Amino acid sequence: MTIHKEGYPTIAIATSIFALINLLSFYFISATAPVVTLLIFILTFGLLIFLISFFRIPKRQLTIRDNAVIAPADGKVVVIEEVQADEYFSDRRIQVSIFMSPLNVHVNRNPVSGEIMYSQYHKGKYLVAWHPKSSTENERHSVVYRKDGKEILVKQIAGALAKRIVNYLQAGQTVKQTDEMGFIKLGSRVDLLLPLDAKIQVKLGDKPKGGVTVVATW
Numbered sequence: 001m002t003i004h005k006e007g008y009p010t011i012a013i014a015t016s017i018f019a020l021i022n023l024l025s026f027y028f029i030s031a032t033a034p035v036v037t038l039l040i041f042i043l044t045f046g047l048l049i050f051l052i053s054f055f056r057i058p059k060r061q062l063t064i065r066d067n068a069v070i071a072p073a074d075g076k077v078v079v080i081e082e083v084q085a086d087e088y089f090s091d092r093r094i095q096v097s098i099f100m101s102p103l104n105v106h107v108n109r110n111p112v113s114g115e116i117m118y119s120q121y122h123k124g125k126y127l128v129a130w131h132p133k134s135s136t137e138n139e140r141h142s143v144v145y146r147k148d149g150k151e152i153l154v155k156q157i158a159g160a161l162a163k164r165i166v167n168y169l170q171a172g173q174t175v176k177q178t179d180e181m182g183f184i185k186l187g188s189r190v191d192l193l194l195p196l197d198a199k200i201q202v203k204l205g206d207k208p209k210g211g212v213t214v215v216a217t218w
Contacts, residue, residue: 004107006166006183007055018048050102054185057107062178062211069111069198069216070178071208072154073190075100080204085193088118088144088153093193094200096215098208100159100188108156108190109211113177114147119169141167143181150218153193156184178211192216 003011022041030037063070079097100106121141139158144151156165167182169175184190194200198216202208208215 001059002057003052004055004057004183006185007052010185011052011055014048014051018044054102054106056105058105060209060212062109063214064177065214065217066113066148067217068201068214069152069192069194069218070109071098071202071210071213071215072108072111072181072192073098073100073106073208073210074104075190075208077202077204077206077208078189079191080200080202082196083193085153087120087142089151089193092196093153094196094198094216096192096194096200096202098190098192100184100190105210106184106188107180107210108154108182108184109178110145110175110181111154111177111192111215112145112147112152113175114145116143116169116171116173116175117146117151118142118144118153119167119171121165121167139165141165141182143167143169145175150195152195153191154181155191155193156182157189157191158184159188 021044025037025040075098077096078099079095081095082092083095085091085093123139141156142153144153156167158165164185165182169181192215194216195218198218200216201214
């Protein structure tokens with residue numbers, strides 16, 4: 001397991017705060033209330049470990065398949081439905097939404113290899129990520145991939161806790177399946193908009209792994 005580069009500044013700041021709080025606790029509280037000092041240490045250490053784990057990148061055998069759309073994120077499948085596209089596309093699409101809790105791995109990966117046709121950031125609200133309107137009203141970054149004449153759209157969507165979406169892609173790039181596309185800090189959601197003829201390989205409640213699980217084939 002490694003730590004994602006997006007976590008370095010946050011972890012450095014958190015470690016400094018952890019050290020400062022516990023030094024102050026030791027010098028000013030430990031003599032009169034050692035149990036309180038111990039509790040402060042346990043609580044702050046637990047929060048620090050949680051923060052470090054949030055930026056983890058576990059070692060995985062990534063899935064590379066030309067005819068498959070691979071999960072761009074870890075999480076839980078909360079939506080599978082036919083929708084009218086509201087961005088880039090004008091037709092109807094199959095939407096597959098993956099909700100990412102703060103406990104999930106939050107690196108996002110390219111679901112297919114191909115050319116980036118569109119990459120656009122949108123300011124917005126911070127509704128809870130499972131809210132039906134979060135897909136259209138929350139802060140988000142949308143990317144369209146073209147592979148063998150077919151196009152899919154991936155939306156990185158901020159949630160109530162997610163305050164920063166990172167995306168590394170620009171229109172005109174050629175990318176490889178399962179390489180990193182970006183990162184979302186804290187709870188969030190990723191939507192896939194797929195062609196109607198895509199064969200969905202997951203069901204509601206499934207817990208896909210980013211870069212590993214086949215979401216659909218074509």
